[in-house]
Amino acid sequence: MNLSITLTVTSSPPSSTAHLAQRIADDMAQLHQRLGDGVSDELGISISYLVAQFALLAAAYRAPAEREKHQ
Structure with missing residues (x-):
């Protein structure tokens, strides 16, 4: 099974991108x-890894004041 996730953000403000990435995470x-860890095995990729990556993406786009609220 192939899994493809494409996130395209072209002209959205950073706060919008941060919000979108956090919702995905x-x-x-x-x-x-x-679903547990079994789904990661079936997909061939760690779901917890993807969660962490989207959380990092969200953090990167947050405004400094917003970052402090999420730490």
Whole structure:
């Protein structure tokens, strides 16, 4: 099974990008919690790794004041 996730953000403000990436991370974390580690094995990629990557992306686009609220 091939899994492809494409996130394209062209002219969105950074806060919008941060919000979108955080929502993806949250949704994937919830999916991982519901389905467990078996889904990672079937997909061939660690869901928790993807969650961490989207959380990092969200953090990178947050404004400094917003970053402090999430730490």
